Amino acid sequence: MTRTRPWSTARPRTPARRRTAAAATAALLLGAVVLTGCGIKPTGVIESGAAGKVVVPGPGTKGTVYFVTADGRLFPVPDRDQPSRSAAAILVKLLMGPDEEARAAGLETRLPPLDIKKQGASAGTSMLSDDTVGVGLPFKVGTLSEVARRQLVCTIASTEPGYKVVLLGPDADVGPARCDF
């Protein structure tokens, strides 16, 4: 019986090469599809929905003092016993610094320490315009850190929502600024 010659030897090599290349591509594709994997692969951080909205009990949310953690995040501490309706009262609470409970949770303040008996009188607030509150402070405000300024602005603004706050120090005036998160 005569054996026929295989066609591939009779034809130029290019189609054979092209065929090989096509087969390789198909195999690669198949491999890639398969390799994308079995099992459960780790991912990056994926955002999913809103944060949990909790209820903070207390007579009111007006009058909230903001302290900070070591990494500079503001933590709200509502004045639960006697809501400080006035900006001046809440300012005094802020300047007095975190109480025992707050300190236990690692909260601190970036404002300079203050002797309330001597300097408390020089601290106060006044309306500068319809939507601007001025805060008089007994220490230099020009050198205050950004976090310290936010502490002041957010604490004052918690009594007058939406108001702008200007910090008035013996050295300079800073602001007006709003509290935003």
Place this chain on the structure above:
Amino acid sequence: MKRIAPLGLRTRLIAAFLLVAAISAVTTATLTYQQARTAVLKQSQDTAVSTLRDQMETQPLDLPLTQAQLQRIVTELGKRGKPNPWNVFGEYGTLRASSTSAPTSTVVTEELRRKVAAHPHGAFQRVTDTAGRPYLAVGMPAVWLHNETREPTGLVVYATMPLATEGKTVDAMVEAAKRGAVPGLAIAVIPALLAARSVLRPVRDMRLAAQRLGLGRLDTRIEVRGSDELAGLARTFNETAGALEQSVAELREAEARARRFASDVSHELRTPLAGMLAVTEVLDEDAEHFDPDTAAALRLVSAETGKLAVLVEDLMEISRFDARAAELNLDDVDIAEAVRKSLERRHWDDERVHTDLPSQVRARLDSRRFDVVLANLVGNALRHGGAPVRVSVRTQPRPDGARLRIEVADSGPGIAPEVLPHIFDRFFKADAARTRSAGSGLGLAITLENVRLHGGTLTAANGPAGGALFTLDMPLEAQA
């Protein structure tokens, strides 16, 4: 690149079918698997995130949190993991609390912490622990509504949940895909075999038909099935074979006509020639009574008439061969005796012919034809070669019967190489200029036909000493 060994058409077809089936099966299985896996994981993740959010929203926060309050919250949240039991870790300022013994989780990454702190939204991350088991870590910051805006309270709760159940589900899907794909591939072999068969059967038929055609059976045809390309090829093959058969039949007929014509012509010439021969013999004898010129003319006519008679006899002989009408009349003869008689009859028993004959060798052959063969070979050697001519007769035992081997060698210049292939052709003239020779031009052709009739072969070559060497090889016992 090393060439891959050529594979059969069947193998290639089946391989192609399997490849296509494998690609489609694997692709389908993979895509289905990926979709299913994504759905399973998405379901678990969404359930975990929303469950954690919902449960956190039921917990009132008394800010600032104390360690006791934080612990109470995480213990409460840790009880109701969904869809799988989870561990809950709470972080508030420097306070840490968890629903397990460890205060912080090894599964919660810094990346997740940063993301949740920077942007108060729910977030999750799939991670693997040190043993490679998959875990889901969910981070959920707590916000409160303060002066109409959502402000972070500083509390972030993390839940870590092993994805073992989901892992099992996913593995089960892989297993199912494998179980589906392998029988699928096995089933794909069946259509592959059918397709290969439908292609290979016509191809095999055509190969067999082409072989039969090559063996001379020109009436070979292929059955045409269907109307595809292979059927078209079969039709073309049939048409070609038909045309070939017709051409060959026409050629054969023309050849037969030509042979019949030569045979008829020789027959018609024989009777008048016989009369002419008788007359010229008489005239030849009386030649001396005529004047010399007339006598020379008479002898020429007589000689030429004799040659014509030989030519006609030879033509009739070869016509009988062509018409396959030649028959063997077998006798038991002594070879040495037959050769000697043949040479004596032509007066070649002198110094011009040397013989080397075995004694007591009997052969079965047609003695008349053997005489013609020997006379032609020796006569040819004497005429074109030269004396002395050596005739040697030998026998050779062979498995399929003993052979008679006769060699006739002359002492002439030999045969020119370009002439050798045509030496047995009819009316072939070795020297184109010598148009008239003593022989009819059919001697060697008739010799060859006679040898063939005996089932033997006759070859011409040049001997080692330079002269022409004719070798006759035929069975010692010829079959009629």
